[in-house]
Amino acid sequence: MSEPCLIGIDWGTSSLRAYLLGQDASLLDSRAQPWGIQYTPDRDFARAYRLLLEDWLAQWPGLPAIASGMIGSRQGWCEVPYVDCPADASALAAAMVCLETGVGRLHLVPGVRQLGSRPNVLRGEETQVFGAIALKPELADDALLLLPGTHSKWVEVQYGRLQAFSTFMTGELFAVLRDHSILGRPALEAGAISDADTFIRGVQTARDSGSRGIADCLFGVRSLVLCNELQPNQSLEYLSGLLIGEELRSALGGTASASVPVLLGDPSLCARYRLAMESFDVQTAKPIKNPGTAGLWQIAEAAGLVKAKGVQGV
Amino acid sequence: MSEPCLIGIDWGTSSLRAYLLGQDASLLDSRAQPWGIQYTPDRDFARAYRLLLEDWLAQWPGLPAIASGMIGSRQGWCEVPYVDCPADASALAAAMVCLETGVGRLHLVPGVRQLGSRPNVLRGEETQVFGAIALKPELADDALLLLPGTHSKWVEVQYGRLQAFSTFMTGELFAVLRDHSILGRPALEAGAISDADTFIRGVQTARDSGSRGIADCLFGVRSLVLCNELQPNQSLEYLSGLLIGEELRSALGGTASASVPVLLGDPSLCARYRLAMESFDVQTAKPIKNPGTAGLWQIAEAAGLVKAKGVQGV
Structure with a gap:
C-alpha cells in the first residue's frame, strides 16, 4: 500500500463515511457507520470520530483530515459559515474551520450560499462539484451539473467556480x-x-x-x-x-x-x-460516480494540506 | 317550528353533521359528532347513525334521510358507484343507493367521475355544487366554482350540469x-x-x-x-x-x-x-357559505323525496 496522505470524510445527515487516500486521491481504504448527524450516538461527534478513525490516526499520526457535509451545519459538530457563490476550491479551502478533535485536527469544509434574488444554500454538494471538475477538467469552463437526491441540486459551473444553483425537493x-x-x-x-x-x-x-x-x-x-x-x-x-x-x-x-446537465x-x-x-429529448453523458473523494482531495490541496499532483515526493 | 321534511347529512372523512330541514330547505335543527368515516367508533356506521338521529327518527317516523360524502366511498358504509360527468341533480338522484339502516332508510348520494384524458373523482363536493346553483340560479348556465380544502376542486358548471373538474392537493x-x-x-x-x-x-x-x-x-x-x-x-x-x-x-x-371562479x-x-x-388581478364575488344543505335538498327533490318549491302543502 502506498503512503496515506489524507483522511477524507463525508459526514452527512444519515451516514458517516471515511476514506484513506494516497497520492492523487487514490483510495487505499474506507469505512462507514450509520452515524450521520441525526443518528450520532448521544450526539457525541468527537467520540464517533475517534471510534471510527483511531487506528488510522494511531498508525499515521499527523495525517491531515478533512470533512464535508452536514457535520458543518448548525445541527452538526461545529457550524462552518457559508461561502458566498461564485466560489472556487480555494475560497472553500480558505473558509474551512479547523477543529481540535482530541485525536488531531479536522478541517471542516463550508457550504455555499447564494444571495440575491434567489437565496439558496447547499452543504456537501460543493465537494461533489469540485470532485467532478477534478475528474473531468473539461467541465470547469462551463457546465451544468445535476446532483439528484433528497434535495436535488442543479449547479452551474463557470471558470472553475460554483457560479449559481437551484434546489428541487x-x-x-x-x-x-x-x-x-x-x-x-x-x-x-x-x-x-x-x-x-x-x-x-x-x-x-x-x-x-x-x-x-x-x-x-x-x-x-x-x-x-x-x-x-x-x-x-x-x-x-x-x-x-x-x-x-x-x-x-x-x-x-x-x-x-x-446546457445538457451532467449527472453526479x-x-x-x-x-x-x-x-x-x-422523454425531454435530452441525452446525457455517463454519470460521474462518487466524485466526493476527488472533491475532498481537491479542497485539501487548495488548502495546502496535501501536495499538488506531480509535485509530491519531490 | 315548521314541519320537518328531510334529514340531510354531510358525512365526510373527519366529521358527521346532520341537519333537520323544513320546507324549502329551511334549517330547523342541526347536530354534529367527530364521527367521520376515519373516526367512527368501531367502524359501526349503523350505530353512529342511530345514536346521532334516533330521537328525530322517533319523533318523525318515516322522515326521508339523505347523506353525501365519503360515507358512500369504498371505505364508508356502502360503496355508491360514481356517476360520470357531465351530470345534473337528476342523474345524481337516480344513482343514489338506498340503505336499510335498522331505523329507516337512508339515501346515499353518489360521487362524480370524470373519464377521458383527465380522469378524476370527487365525492361530497357534488352536493356543494348543486347547493350553490340552488342558492344562486344564475350560476347554472356557465360558472367556474372553486371549493378550497384538503383537495381543492375547480368545477365547471354548464346548463345546470357539473361539466368537468380538476383537483389540487x-x-x-x-x-x-x-x-x-x-x-x-x-x-x-x-x-x-x-x-x-x-x-x-x-x-x-x-x-x-x-x-x-x-x-x-x-x-x-x-x-x-x-x-x-x-x-x-x-x-x-x-x-x-x-x-x-x-x-x-x-x-x-x-x-x-x-371565468372568474366563485368560491364555496x-x-x-x-x-x-x-x-x-x-395578486392575480382576479376579483371574486362574496363566497357562498355552507351550500351543503341546499344541495342535499336539491338532490332529494330531484329524487321525489321532498316536494318541489311552491308545490308542497298542496
Whole structure:
C-alpha cells in the first residue's frame, strides 16, 4: 500500500463515511457507520470520530483530515459559515474551520450560499462539484451539473467556480407523499412494483402539463387508480415519474436547453433521471460516480494540506 | 317550528353533521359528532347513525334521510358507484343507493367521475355544487366554482350540469410538508404567526415563477430562513402562500381568465384564496357559505323525496 496522505470524510445527515487516500486521491481504504448527524450516538461527534478513525490516526499520526457535509451545519459538530457563490476550491479551502478533535485536527469544509434574488444554500454538494471538475477538467469552463437526491441540486459551473444553483425537493416530496399522504395508500395495500413504463408515463404527464405544471396532476396518482387506469402497485412509479418529470420540466424550461446537465451521484438514481430525460429529448453523458473523494482531495490541496499532483515526493 | 321534511347529512372523512330541514330547505335543527368515516367508533356506521338521529327518527317516523360524502366511498358504509360527468341533480338522484339502516332508510348520494384524458373523482363536493346553483340560479348556465380544502376542486358548471373538474392537493400538501418535511422545522422551533404580508409574498413568488412553477421555490421556505430573509415564525405563511399561489398560477393559466371562479365553503379558507387572487388581478364575488344543505335538498327533490318549491302543502 502506498503512503496515506489524507483522511477524507463525508459526514452527512444519515451516514458517516471515511476514506484513506494516497497520492492523487487514490483510495487505499474506507469505512462507514450509520452515524450521520441525526443518528450520532448521544450526539457525541468527537467520540464517533475517534471510534471510527483511531487506528488510522494511531498508525499515521499527523495525517491531515478533512470533512464535508452536514457535520458543518448548525445541527452538526461545529457550524462552518457559508461561502458566498461564485466560489472556487480555494475560497472553500480558505473558509474551512479547523477543529481540535482530541485525536488531531479536522478541517471542516463550508457550504455555499447564494444571495440575491434567489437565496439558496447547499452543504456537501460543493465537494461533489469540485470532485467532478477534478475528474473531468473539461467541465470547469462551463457546465451544468445535476446532483439528484433528497434535495436535488442543479449547479452551474463557470471558470472553475460554483457560479449559481437551484434546489428541487424531489426526493423529499416523494418520501413524504408516499409515507404521509393519500397518494401512498394504494401501494400501502397492494405493494409496489418496479415498472419503467409507468414511471415514463408519469414523466410524460409532467412534461405535457406545459406551463400549468403538475399541481392538478398529482391527485391523479389516486384518481387513476379509482378509474382503473393505473394499478395500485404501479402508483408509486407514476408518482416518482410525475415528480422527477416536474423537476425536469421546470429546470429545462420546456424548450431544448443549451446546457445538457451532467449527472453526479448515486448510480441508480442517476439512471432514473437519464431515463426521464429521454422523454425531454435530452441525452446525457455517463454519470460521474462518487466524485466526493476527488472533491475532498481537491479542497485539501487548495488548502495546502496535501501536495499538488506531480509535485509530491519531490 | 315548521314541519320537518328531510334529514340531510354531510358525512365526510373527519366529521358527521346532520341537519333537520323544513320546507324549502329551511334549517330547523342541526347536530354534529367527530364521527367521520376515519373516526367512527368501531367502524359501526349503523350505530353512529342511530345514536346521532334516533330521537328525530322517533319523533318523525318515516322522515326521508339523505347523506353525501365519503360515507358512500369504498371505505364508508356502502360503496355508491360514481356517476360520470357531465351530470345534473337528476342523474345524481337516480344513482343514489338506498340503505336499510335498522331505523329507516337512508339515501346515499353518489360521487362524480370524470373519464377521458383527465380522469378524476370527487365525492361530497357534488352536493356543494348543486347547493350553490340552488342558492344562486344564475350560476347554472356557465360558472367556474372553486371549493378550497384538503383537495381543492375547480368545477365547471354548464346548463345546470357539473361539466368537468380538476383537483389540487393544496391543503394536504401544506399539511404533510408542515408536519413531515424539513420545511416545517423552522416553525416547529419558533412557532407560527399569522402574517398576511408574508402569505402574499409566497403567493407572488409562485405567480412570478411563470411557466417554471414552484418546484425550485419550495426549498426557499428553508433557505430564506437560513439567509435571514424570512423569520422562522413566518415560514408557514410563506409556504401556504407558495402552495395556494401555485394552484392559482396553474389554474388561472397566467393570463387573465375568462371565468372568474366563485368560491364555496369554509369562510376563513375562502378569505385566504380571495386575498391570494388579488395578486392575480382576479376579483371574486362574496363566497357562498355552507351550500351543503341546499344541495342535499336539491338532490332529494330531484329524487321525489321532498316536494318541489311552491308545490308542497298542496
